[in-house]
Amino acid sequence: MTLLAALLAGTASIAQAETFYFSAIPDEDQTALVERFTKVAEYLEAELGVDVEFVPVKNYGASVTAFRNDQIQLAWFGGLTGVQARVLTPGAKAIAQGKEDPLFVSYFIAHTDTGLEKSDDFPTGIEGMSFTFGSKSSTSGRLMPEFYIREEAGKAPEELFSRVGFSGDHSQTLRLVASGAWQLGALNYAVYDKAVAEGAPEVETAKVIWQTPPYPDYNWTIRGDVDARFGEGFSDRVQAALIGMDDPELLASFPREAFIPAASADFQPIEDTAKALGLLE
Known part of the structure; x- marks a missing residue:
């Protein structure tokens, strides 16, 4: 060679x-x-x-x-x-x-103490409550939920809610809303559905109140x-x-x-x- x-x-x-x-x-x-x-x-x-x-x-x-x-x-x-x-x-x-x-959705969830119920329409009665997104760069935990908040409510999240936060990930959003640390949150539907399938205790106090159109x-x-x-x-x-x-x-x-x-x-x-x-x- x-x-x-x-x-x-x-x-x-x-x-x-x-x-x-x-x-x-x-x-x-x-x-x-x-x-x-x-x-x-x-x-x-x-x-x-x-x-x-x-x-x-x-x-x-x-x-x-x-x-x-x-x-x-x-x-x-x-x-x-x-x-x-x-x-x-x-x-x-x-x-x-x-x-x-191709047809993904986000869930809006609420702590049971808010009294909010699931609806096919964008939820009413949420103004002035606290709301947490997931990561700032999350599509299903921030981008699309914010888009629909602005489109449906006609206001930025900071104008609509008393307090706005970012949990970091979908699992944490579920935990924080379930604990009552935040009244409302938005997360990936698959993470919530998986928690339901596994019988996670968080789904007892954090309920789905609305789901976005698909994206x-x-x-x-x-x-x-x-x-x-x-x-x-x-x-x-x-x-x-x-x-x-x-x-x-x-x-x-x-x-x-x-x-x-x-x-x-x-x-x-x-x-x-x-x-x-x-x-x-």
Whole structure:
């Protein structure tokens, strides 16, 4: 073998040995996230034939920063964080979403002491109460709930409510409203439904009073340079692996019935809404 051939062979070995990193927005407790996504990493590693590692992040903004800085090459984003990541990372694209994600909804919940009941119409009698969103960058916990508050009530949240906060994640929103620390809150419907299915005590004192109209939300977004680093067609292979995920335990951890193809254009409504609310330049 010539010196050049040896060098090229060595380079190829290094490229093949490179680890593929991914992360996810921390929309639930960190312990639950690590448990569920470590299993996803094992699945992807078997399907892709490369080392795959899950990288936990502290908050929504950190997931976008890690993606932009190439600390991760794939991420399970919400609608807004996905848009933010793709805007900041030329070539990045959405490749998959949950079967439920094109028609996602948020729940507005209220502590039982408020006396509010579930309604098909935007709730009345909420003015002057306290309200908590989830993360500031959450699509289902902040962006779309704020959009509908402004559209239905004709006021900004700070004008409508006596106090407005940000819990950080959906699970925390449920706990805070259930405890009475906040009278009202908005969260991802799937997190609430999962709490109901598991018999969580929080659902006894935090009740759903309204659900938003549907909008596109969560998505898998991948960097545009992965084919150059992991081999031609790697992005397509990642997409196929995600769409081919059929293990009920893995899917239940999201929770999703299945994953389907997605394109960045599917989330244009989220980008437009974020720009309208001044959350995206």
